[in-house]
Each structure stands twice: as C-alpha cells, then as structure tokens.
Amino acid sequence: MVGCGEGGGASTVSEEAEQGSDNEKRGAARRTLVVLPTYNERENVRPLAEALLALGSHIEVLVVDDNSPDLTGQAAMELSREQARVRVLLRPGKMGLGTAYLAGFRYALKGDYERVITMDADFSHSPSYVPDLLATAERYEVAIGSRYVARGGTRNWDWRRRMMSRISNWMTRRLLGLPARDCTAGFRCYRREALERLPFEEIKVRGYSCLVEILYHLVRQGCTVGETPIIFVDRRAGRSKISLREVLGGVGLLLRLRRAYGRLPKVAGGEAEAART
Numbered sequence: 001m002v003g004c005g006e007g008g009g010a011s012t013v014s015e016e017a018e019q020g021s022d023n024e025k026r027g028a029a030r031r032t033l034v035v036l037p038t039y040n041e042r043e044n045v046r047p048l049a050e051a052l053l054a055l056g057s058h059i060e061v062l063v064v065d066d067n068s069p070d071l072t073g074q075a076a077m078e079l080s081r082e083q084a085r086v087r088v089l090l091r092p093g094k095m096g097l098g099t100a101y102l103a104g105f106r107y108a109l110k111g112d113y114e115r116v117i118t119m120d121a122d123f124s125h126s127p128s129y130v131p132d133l134l135a136t137a138e139r140y141e142v143a144i145g146s147r148y149v150a151r152g153g154t155r156n157w158d159w160r161r162r163m164m165s166r167i168s169n170w171m172t173r174r175l176l177g178l179p180a181r182d183c184t185a186g187f188r189c190y191r192r193e194a195l196e197r198l199p200f201e202e203i204k205v206r207g208y209s210c211l212v213e214i215l216y217h218l219v220r221q222g223c224t225v226g227e228t229p230i231i232f233v234d235r236r237a238g239r240s241k242i243s244l245r246e247v248l249g250g251v252g253l254l255l256r257l258r259r260a261y262g263r264l265p266k267v268a269g270g271e272a273e274a275a276r277t
C-alpha cells in the first residue's frame with residue numbers, strides 16, 4: 001500500500017503484517033455499498049454483481065443505470081428481484097459518469113453505509129481487489145485501486161491509451177499537486193466520513209474527469225489518501241464511452257481548479273513509503 005497525508009512513523013514488517021490482517025478483519029465486517037455506474041453493460045452487470053455479493057454479506061450493490069439502450073437497467077432490475085442486496089437507480093437518460101457517482105454517494109449517505117466503493121462495471125476492475133481496498137480504507141479515508149504503484153499496471157491497452165492515461169496523471173499531479181500516483185482511477189473506496197466532507201455543490205464535471213475533481217476536493221478538505229495496486233484489464237465486453245471531448249474537458253478542469261483554488265500544498269512527509277496491505 002502506498003499512502004500519503006499520514007504522519008505515522010515507520011513500523012516493522014511483522015507489525016504491518018499483523019495490522020494488515022486486523023485491517024482485513026475490520027474491513028470485512030463493515031457495511032459497504034459498491035456503486036456500479038452502467039451504460040450498456042448488459043452482459044457484465046449480473047456476473048459482476050454476483051461476484052461482489054459472493055465476497056461477503058457486508059457487501060451491497062447499487063447499479064446506477066442511465067436508461068441504457070441495451071436494457072442493462074432491465075437486467076439489473078431482474079437481478080435486484082432475486083437478490084435483496086442489489087438495488088437499482090434508474091435514471092431517464094445518459095447523464096454522465098460523474099453524476100452517477102454523486103447519486104451513489106447521496107444514496108449511501110442516506111443509508112448507514114460505512115464504506116462506498118466505486119468501480120467500472122465492465123470487469124476492468126476486478127472484484128478480487130475489493131478486500132485490499134477495504135483494508136487500505138482502514139488506514140486512509142480514501143483508498144485508490146492504483147495502476148501506478150509497484151505491482152500495479154494495465155493489461156491489453158494499446159500505446160495510445162497508456163500514453164493518454166500517463167499524461168493525464170502527470171498533468172494532474174503537476175498542476176494540482178494531488179498526492180496520489182493514480183489520480184484518474186475509478187476504482188476507489190471512500191470512508192463515510194470522507195463523503196460527508198465532500199462539497200457536492202462544487203463538483204461541476206458530469207463526465208469522467210469528475211474523478212479528479214472529487215479527489216481534489218477531498219484532499220483539500222484534509223482527507224488522507226492511500227493506494228493499493230491493481231492490474232487494470234481492458235473491458236471484457238461492450239464498447240468504451242470515452243471521447244476526445246472528455247479528454248479536452250479534463251484539461252479544462254485542471255486549469256479551472258488550479259485557477260480557482262490553486263495547487264494543493266505538499267503534505268508533511270509527502271508520499272509515504274510503499275507498505276504492505
């Protein structure tokens with residue numbers, strides 16, 4: 001795990017291993033809502049939700065579907081009739097990934113969830129990393145499933161996609177001073193206390209770049225951030241929805257945040273050493 005924003009001193013490997021297993025036990029007991037934004041994920045939604053539910057009875061799933069033309073919403077509704085731990089939020093039309101996350105956060109805050117996980121519904125984010133994310137969230141208010149820490153990475157991406165992702169992360173870190181290595185990752189676990197501090201009304205982006213905007217505001221509010229490695233695998237089925245417009249919008253966002261609030265100050269101690277989850 002790579003962490004930032006925490007001042008804790010060094011600990012030995014055996015202490016960390018012990019702490020790691022305690023964290024896992026604690027994380028494994030907390031009521032957790034996994035928010036799955038979907039747009040044309042009909043083939044993925046059921047197997048993914050079932051894999052998540054199989055992780056334990058503390059896990060619940062909220063599918064946020066934007067009236068997908070492939071009837072993902074209908075498939076999710078069928079599943080929710082079979083599984084009490086699956087809920088569906090049906091929205092009338094494509095409103096963007098960012099607003100889907102915010103809708104999921106609001107839903108979680110109305111309920112008594114202690115943790116909220118967001119992940120793509122196309123198996124790029126493997127459910128097998130959820131326990132690591134929950135364990136990391138025991139130590140940090142925001143846990144990121146990170147492609148850009150040791151043992152993290154991407155699979156099946158062409159060089160264009162790899163370059164685009166690297167450049168946007170590099171620009172985000174440089175312009176905004178965000179302490180994470182993977183600022184654009186959508187695989188995250190937020191503690192309830194972090195979401196309670198999120199200034200919802202300041203989140204303006206409706207699309208993908210909202211991930212940067214959310215993280216930036218949380219760090220501004222003083223939230224601690226830790227990263228745990230994941231291998232991001234290109235989608236199993238269906239088509240990508242990222243457009244050039246989204247990419248350009250992302251650059252605009254960085255400039256807007258930088259102008260409005262400035263670069264974040266360096267956290268004491270900077271980015272922490274890599275540690276074990």
Ligand SMILES: Nc1nc2c(ncn2[C@@H]2O[C@H](COP(=O)(O)OP(=O)(O)OP(=O)(O)O)[C@@H](O)[C@H]2O)c(=O)[nH]1
Binds near residue numbers: 065
């Ligand atoms: N509810 C909702 N979900 C969306 C919207 N846009 C994208 N999604 C979902 O958000 C997640 C991420 O979108 P993807 O198209 O997979 O984007 P990506 O993973 O960055 O791109 P690929 O690697 O090409 O798949 C997926 O689960 C999508 O179905 C939207 O407007 N509304």
Ligand SMILES: [Mg+2]
Binds near residue numbers: 120122124235
């Ligand atoms: Mg995807």
